[in-house]
Amino acid sequence: MTFAVVKDILAGKHAVGDTVVLRGWVRTRRDSKAGFSFINLHDGSCFDAVQAVVPNSLENYSSEVQKLTTSCSVSVTATVVESQGKGQEFELQVSALEVLGWVEDPETYPMAPKRHSMEYLREYAHLRPRTNITGAVTRVRHTLAQALHRFFHENNFFWVSTPIITTSDAEGAGELFRVSTLDMTNLPLTDKGQVDYNEDFFGKEAFLTVSGQLNAEAYACALSKVYTFGPTFRAENSNTSRHLAEFWMVEPEVAFADLDDIAKLSEDMLKYVFKAVLEERADDMAFFAQRVDKDAITRLEHMISNDFVHMDYTDAIDILLKSGKEFKYPVAWGVDLQSEHERYLAEEHVGAPVILKNYPRDIKAFYMRQNEDGKTVAAMDVLAPGIGEIIGGSAREERLDLLDKRIDEMGLPKEEYSWYRDLRRYGTVPHAGFGLGFERLVSYVTGMSNIRDVIPFPRAPHSADF
Amino acid sequence: MTFAVVKDILAGKHAVGDTVVLRGWVRTRRDSKAGFSFINLHDGSCFDAVQAVVPNSLENYSSEVQKLTTSCSVSVTATVVESQGKGQEFELQVSALEVLGWVEDPETYPMAPKRHSMEYLREYAHLRPRTNITGAVTRVRHTLAQALHRFFHENNFFWVSTPIITTSDAEGAGELFRVSTLDMTNLPLTDKGQVDYNEDFFGKEAFLTVSGQLNAEAYACALSKVYTFGPTFRAENSNTSRHLAEFWMVEPEVAFADLDDIAKLSEDMLKYVFKAVLEERADDMAFFAQRVDKDAITRLEHMISNDFVHMDYTDAIDILLKSGKEFKYPVAWGVDLQSEHERYLAEEHVGAPVILKNYPRDIKAFYMRQNEDGKTVAAMDVLAPGIGEIIGGSAREERLDLLDKRIDEMGLPKEEYSWYRDLRRYGTVPHAGFGLGFERLVSYVTGMSNIRDVIPFPRAPHSADF
Numbered sequence: 023m024t025f026a027v028v029k030d031i032l033a034g035k036h037a038v039g040d041t042v043v044l045r046g047w048v049r050t051r052r053d054s055k056a057g058f059s060f061i062n063l064h065d066g067s068c069f070d071a072v073q074a075v076v077p078n079s080l081e082n083y084s085s086e087v088q089k090l091t092t093s094c095s096v097s098v099t100a101t102v103v104e105s106q107g108k109g110q111e112f113e114l115q116v117s118a119l120e121v122l123g124w125v126e127d128p129e130t131y132p133m134a135p136k137r138h139s140m141e142y143l144r145e146y147a148h149l150r151p152r153t154n155i156t157g158a159v160t161r162v163r164h165t166l167a168q169a170l171h172r173f174f175h176e177n178n179f180f181w182v183s184t185p186i187i188t189t190s191d192a193e194g195a196g197e198l199f200r201v202s203t204l205d206m207t208n209l210p211l212t213d214k215g216q217v218d219y220n221e222d223f224f225g226k227e228a229f230l231t232v233s234g235q236l237n238a239e240a241y242a243c244a245l246s247k248v249y250t251f252g253p254t255f256r257a258e259n260s261n262t263s264r265h266l267a268e269f270w271m272v273e274p275e276v277a278f279a280d281l282d283d284i285a286k287l288s289e290d291m292l293k294y295v296f297k298a299v300l301e302e303r304a305d306d307m308a309f310f311a312q313r314v315d316k317d318a319i320t321r322l323e324h325m326i327s328n329d330f331v332h333m334d335y336t337d338a339i340d341i342l343l344k345s346g347k348e349f350k351y352p353v354a355w356g357v358d359l360q361s362e363h364e365r366y367l368a369e370e371h372v373g374a375p376v377i378l379k380n381y382p383r384d385i386k387a388f389y390m391r392q393n394e395d396g397k398t399v400a401a402m403d404v405l406a407p408g409i410g411e412i413i414g415g416s417a418r419e420e421r422l423d424l425l426d427k428r429i430d431e432m433g434l435p436k437e438e439y440s441w442y443r444d445l446r447r448y449g450t451v452p453h454a455g456f457g458l459g460f461e462r463l464v465s466y467v468t469g470m471s472n473i474r475d476v477i478p479f480p481r482a483p484h485s486a487d488f
Numbered sequence: 489m490t491f492a493v494v495k496d497i498l499a500g501k502h503a504v505g506d507t508v509v510l511r512g513w514v515r516t517r518r519d520s521k522a523g524f525s526f527i528n529l530h531d532g533s534c535f536d537a538v539q540a541v542v543p544n545s546l547e548n549y550s551s552e553v554q555k556l557t558t559s560c561s562v563s564v565t566a567t568v569v570e571s572q573g574k575g576q577e578f579e580l581q582v583s584a585l586e587v588l589g590w591v592e593d594p595e596t597y598p599m600a601p602k603r604h605s606m607e608y609l610r611e612y613a614h615l616r617p618r619t620n621i622t623g624a625v626t627r628v629r630h631t632l633a634q635a636l637h638r639f640f641h642e643n644n645f646f647w648v649s650t651p652i653i654t655t656s657d658a659e660g661a662g663e664l665f666r667v668s669t670l671d672m673t674n675l676p677l678t679d680k681g682q683v684d685y686n687e688d689f690f691g692k693e694a695f696l697t698v699s700g701q702l703n704a705e706a707y708a709c710a711l712s713k714v715y716t717f718g719p720t721f722r723a724e725n726s727n728t729s730r731h732l733a734e735f736w737m738v739e740p741e742v743a744f745a746d747l748d749d750i751a752k753l754s755e756d757m758l759k760y761v762f763k764a765v766l767e768e769r770a771d772d773m774a775f776f777a778q779r780v781d782k783d784a785i786t787r788l789e790h791m792i793s794n795d796f797v798h799m800d801y802t803d804a805i806d807i808l809l810k811s812g813k814e815f816k817y818p819v820a821w822g823v824d825l826q827s828e829h830e831r832y833l834a835e836e837h838v839g840a841p842v843i844l845k846n847y848p849r850d851i852k853a854f855y856m857r858q859n860e861d862g863k864t865v866a867a868m869d870v871l872a873p874g875i876g877e878i879i880g881g882s883a884r885e886e887r888l889d890l891l892d893k894r895i896d897e898m899g900l901p902k903e904e905y906s907w908y909r910d911l912r913r914y915g916t917v918p919h920a921g922f923g924l925g926f927e928r929l930v931s932y933v934t935g936m937s938n939i940r941d942v943i944p945f946p947r948a949p950h951s952a953d954f
């Protein structure tokens with residue numbers, strides 16, 4: 023008995039005349055007057071379903087086959103034959119069909135075959151993988167993740183898992199989730215009436231990480247090239263289509279690298295994964311281009327075949343000021359750019375991804391490497407048309423005296439950074455890295471406009487079901 | 489200017505006579521009376537360092553070269569030459585050496601070149617990647633992770649990121665970390681004086697996940713073959729060498745699979761990743777065999793070339809009862825096996841990995857598929873010599889009536905599982921999966937006896953520094 027998957031049948035991996043067993047779910051059923059039922063069967067292995075032709079000679083034809091509805095699960099024994107109709111080369115001639123699972127009350131089945139809004143599908147996060155759109159997102163997301171791992175592996179990076187639970191708000195990014203095992207109804211208190219975190223699981227106040235960067239630096243300062251790929255968290259109370267409370271980040275960190283090195287790395291990485299997805303998931307990408315965003319494929323092709331445009335923050339400010347555009351947030355040297363500014367630069371001014379470099383020191387994190395001008399730091403953002411910032415990175419301040427000065431100026435607790443300062447005390451090296459929001463990448467590639475639709479079970483304010 | 493890495497130099501990727509620039513850290517320095525310094529330089533790209541011969545003709549020879557100590561970072565410009573001595577074919581003839589970073593007070597440098605205990609190294613989790621042993625662990629860990637992703641990709645699995653934050657204690661595993669943004673000093677209370685989690689970030693009490701399985705099932709019931717690879721958490725107050733509060737799990741879930749299918753999958757997977765690590769990290773594995781566990785390599789070779797032994801739980805109990813061994817925990821049909829029992833079976837009785845199957849229903853989770861005998865469930869554990877349980881899995885109960893009965897019997901809150909029950913109401917399919925503790929795998933492969941030494945920044949009771 024040869025078990026087959028839809029992908030292989032459609033690709034002609036099984037010879038015409040071969041008998042195979044296929045297990046999957048009914049997408050649609052149509053009964054012909056000529057004594058056949060045409061059942062579209064899918065199993066998730068690719069975008070398309072395969073057509074299975076079921077003759078009325080089967081003993082369970084009227085008792086079962088004719089009662090099959092969307093999402094019933096079946097196992098069919100069938101012969102691979104050449105297809106007469108439509109776009110597929112091969113189809114199945116069924117000799118036996120076993121029903122594995124019925125759909126209880128098809129009338130009320132939440133994924134009944136009709137158009138559902140994305141908001142509706144979100145309420146059924148456990149069933150939406152059965153839809154065309156979430157299936158396609160899942161395969162593309164997988165392909166992007168694999169391509170990222172492969173890219174870094176081929177370029178001599180080592181994957182490092184940085185901690186999820188941390189006792190320091192190391193980036194000073196605020197908006198943290200607390201992690202605790204204390205009994206909330208009976209909190210231990212100190213003499214001064216404060217919550218006594220000595221009694222907590224970790225003996226200290228603990229949080230979910232916002233970034234693995236500082237930890238990754240410790241490994242880059244020993245193994246030269248490392249990257250993280252793991253979940254990070256923001257307790258930001260923003261219910262937008264671009265924010266998640268829990269999302270995945272990719273953070274390469276490279277010893278002996280400067281800002282231009284990692285700008286190039288970010289470009290190489292994006293082009294590599296875009297190529298992978300176009301080659302490996304042509305079926306799903308065709309769907310996105312047809313049904314979600316007509317530019318889904320051409321946008322990636324454009325990114326692959328064009329150099330990213332490098333631009334200084336200072337020049338970008340000039341361009342924005344001279345644009346004649348009315349922005350909601352005013353533009354001046356020193357301000358942090360808003361999404362509207364980033365999108366103007368990438369979409370309207372350049373029409374291609376822009377790597378914006380050398381931001382004002384005062385709007386950036388303490389660890390960013392200070393430039394000679396005394397005003398800017400060696401930071402970069404990669405701005406992509408259609409989505410804005412997709413990558414943020416910097417050279418890290420490897421000079422202890424300058425790092426300390428910055429920590430002091432910003433009023434950060436130096437003791438908390440003692441281990442991070444050690445990296446500069448002992449054999450310090452220039453190094454640089456960046457962070458890529460993985461869901462933003464998936465969103466960019468698929469054209470899906472709401473980031474909650476490109477992660478299996480999205481977490482947002484007042485939303486952590488399933 | 490050609491930048492080179494140690495791995496490529498030692499592998500002969502640069503022709504003799506080529507000039508290269510190598511950036512790295514000093515492992516050791518030895519000055520010869522003939523007017524040379526021999527510096528061992530490493531950059532993390534492989535286990536070995538490369539020998540760099542520095543002549544006293546360099547203008548900074550006495551001012552800098554002769555002051556270099558372990559972990560100073562340097563950039564050398566050098567010619568690749570054939571090596572005269574020892575085990576290496578190639579070495580570097582240095583024409584210029586630039587010091588990038590000195591080591592502050594080499595006498596007190598925590599990673600000074602001497603033997604350190606693993607306990608000592610744990611206190612310097614940010615510096616221990618600079619040691620031979622943690623460097624080797626990091627490369628092996630990376631290689632195992634890559635091989636796992638590759639194995640599943642090649643076998644048509646899709647990676648699914650299941651949520652980290654969850655509002656249900658879905659497995660009923662207890663010992664959860666709470667995730668909250670409530671102000672601990674001013675907790676909102678309900679009318680009844682309970683903590684009002686409506687006011688919390690997610691509008692409900694939320695926790696860190698103990699497993700992605702239930703969520704992965706939702707995806708397997710649409711895409712057939714999926715796997716997770718992500719962090720999971722246990723708030724267990726156990727300070728042992730086998731437990732972490734935060735660890736990574738790999739959880740494949742396969743539709744249309746039964747217990748024997750996933751037993752085979754687990755064996756194929758382990759053999760695949762063991763082969764990968766022996767082929768790709770021969771250098772690091774040689775180190776582990778030499779310095780940590782003399783069986784490190786032979787154990788894997790043995791696993792690769794032998795079939796895993798399948799054994800029924802009921803038979804295992806007989807074997808244990810007849811063993812004549814005095815166990816700390818008594819043996820009887822119905823008890824959960826302890827580490828001592830598992831190790832006896834795998835190490836002494838069989839001398840190979842054992843797949844133990846069909847455990848008593850009453851000691852297993854509600855979702856495991858019930859066998860015909862009415863007493864056991866289709867669960868399995870893979871027990872590896874030297875470490876005990878490394879994989880646990882089961883067929884999942886896909887029959888709604890039997891699942892419901894089990895939920896009721898165990899007094900679990902049925903409403904919480906409504907989405908999980910939906911998977912059985914709509915097109916249910918037989919399916920099965922397992923969980924692999926990634927750190928236990930790394931521990932097994934390297935022979936490292938304490939699991940805290942195979943994860944970069946271990947989290948345990950009263951320990952979440954860095």
